[in-house]
Amino acid sequence: MLGQQPGNYAAFFEAAGDRWKFSNRPDLKPTARLNRGVLVGTRYSFNYFHFVTDLLPRLLIADEQHPGDTSPLLVPPVAPQLIELLRLFAPNRTIMLMAPDDLVHVDDLVVPSSAAFSPDHFERAKEAVFDAPYLRALRPRLSSLYAPPRGETGKIVFIRRTDVDLGNGLRHRNIVNQEEVALHLQRLGAIVVQPETMTMAAQIALFRQADVVVGMAGAGLTNAVFCRPGTALVLLCQDRIVNPEYFAFMADALELHYAIVACEPVLGSSGHPAHLSIKVTLDDLDRAMSWAKALHGP
Template sequence: MIDPPIGYYSRTVDFLSTYKDETTPALYKRLPIQRTVMNTKPKGVETINWHYHPRIPRQFVASIPWGRVWGSNGSVITPDNKLLWDVSFEYNLTPKTHSIFKQKELSPITYTLETLAVITFQVSFNYFHWMFDVLPRLELLRKSGIAYDRIVINRGKYYHKEYCEFQDESLKLLGISKEMIIECQPDTHILAKQLIVSSMAGYSAHVPKNVCQFLRNEFLAKVKVRNESKNKRIFISREDALHRKVLNEKEVFAVLEKYGFKMVKLSTLSFVEKIELFNQAEVIVSPHGAGLTNLIFCNPGTKVVELFTPTYLLPCFHIISNHMELDYYGLIGEVVPRDAHRSNHKDPIVIDIDKLKKTIKLAELK
């Protein structure tokens, strides 16, 4: 029987400060942080008071001698049998309530003499988080100069192949073969001679500029964008999403259609098709959601109108628009009845049509 960890380190650097084995040395590299400079405020018919004011976390890459990777989330355990929280955190939990401490025993260990780079993330099934919290860590690894043999990924709790093909598509474009990948499963428990772990490249609501540039440069260099799209003005529908739908979408699109907009459901497009769509768009109107991750592929000057529920106002796509030099507008929807069984970030959106028309006029759409 293999017992769960006996405690945790809040930070990787805390573990390294206690590690004394000189026969297999550990390594910790701090990476420079690119400060965000906001050049513009969001435009719109009313002021947006963001609900979240994020800071960029410390960026680092570290090697953990004889570290372990456990479970479907790819949690990291140190050689003195403690959880590394900052590279294994779980949303809405504390270190003490991490799922690993709820286990009676852990699955048997598989040993490897390889050096494994861990880029796992609890919600990697989500397009936004895969793009901004998983893939950029490959760039952190590159910058660190630390060599590794294979990469450890996870698919995420709500992974469905038909909705998450972007994972394999993006890895393939980045030149990472299937042979290079170890995929976490519920019974995963790997002990490696060296584990390479890294911080997040940013926080969910604050993506640094260099992360946006890395993703844009990497993928646009590998995708030959066809100049054939007639969809220069697009409205992103979340009608097929589980939450944050625009309840009066028909009325909203009836207005936009008069200005030459086409409605698009991003779930029907491949990863490459999403890149092409946003790269050729001139105007994008969309409810707040992961689909706006693709703003990194837009060209400077593209107009963006983001639709919000008033209970969930995150600045992430305004920040990304600032990095990409896009012309950003925000439109806050109406208050909807509260539901005790629904968290704020899942609230639906209802758009005041008069405010929509005023926003269109403000954006000088003809």
């Protein structure tokens, strides 16, 4: 098995017509050997959303097919929070981080697959498929570790976007009036968070307590998988290429409510039309917040 990094496969494969083949190479020396292991990696393993909604369900499938198996997990380089999440998710397994050029010999390699499909283009987002039963099964597997203490539910959580400066004045997929939005929501009692600065344990605990989660369509909303059924999601996205399908499908699978606030895009903020920044109109946001509040009573 090869370290999962784009571009590192060419040295091991050779052309065979219009295909590639992996020939017997006695000269290749594995950097490690395992009797058995579980491959934990997809094309999008580095992405938090795809890691949670596609990769973790595969681990559930592996556990279902091989009860009691504690074989090591073979994992490509990912963010520390994702390693923490794996340790919480599979505490009885060893995690073997693979460097890009690692070559691991595994006698019995388990490669779980699921029915999930994430198109690599925003115009095909409606074709997205989640493995809904396994997506729902993620919540009790993790959230039960951090059940909200009595009286500590009912939180409003606003997910602050990190400013991504692409140079030349481009700042894509951001909320240009984010400070105004954050202050407005704080007056309504919201907690403002940047999930990437938190431990996974803290993220799970916080979103488990939320009644309402507000955020721009992006990786931060992945934490909705930890929310209790009935939690309201307020999705902020641009009004020209409204692309909330992934999160709408996820909300349906997890029995969450959701509303979409279609916002004015900031033209020229990104070279990609799906990644334009947005400006949120507070009146539109207030209507969505009133809807969310009505779901949970006074």
